[in-house]
Amino acid sequence: MFGLFKKIQVDIDGTTYPAAKNSTLLRVCLSHGINIQYKCQSGVCGKCAVIEHTSQGDIPTLACQKVISPSETGRFSTIR
Numbered sequence: 001m002f003g004l005f006k007k008i009q010v011d012i013d014g015t016t017y018p019a020a021k022n023s024t025l026l027r028v029c030l031s032h033g034i035n036i037q038y039k040c041q042s043g044v045c046g047k048c049a050v051i052e053h054t055s056q057g058d059i060p061t062l063a064c065q066k067v068i069s070p071s072e073t074g075r076f077s078t079i080r
C-alpha cells in the first residue's frame, strides 16, 4: 500500500529534489529555483538541454520534454 505513495526524487547537479509524478524535469527545476535556460517549453528551441545519466551512458535530453515517472531514478546535469 505504501508503494502507491512512493516519493519521486531526482538528482540534479548532485542534489536530490522531490518531484511530482508526471511533472517535467523543467517544472521540477523551476519549482526548486534551479538555474536552467528555457524558452519555448515545447521541445523546439533546445535551450533546456540537460544531460541524463543512465546505466547506458550519458544522454542529452530536453528538460521540458522529460516527464518524471516513478519507475526511473533520474539523475541529470544542467548545461551552463
Ligand code: FES
Pocket: 037, 038, 039, 040, 041, 042, 043, 044, 045, 046, 047, 048, 049, 062, 063, 064, 065
Ligand atoms: S524550452 Fe525549448 S526545447 Fe525545452
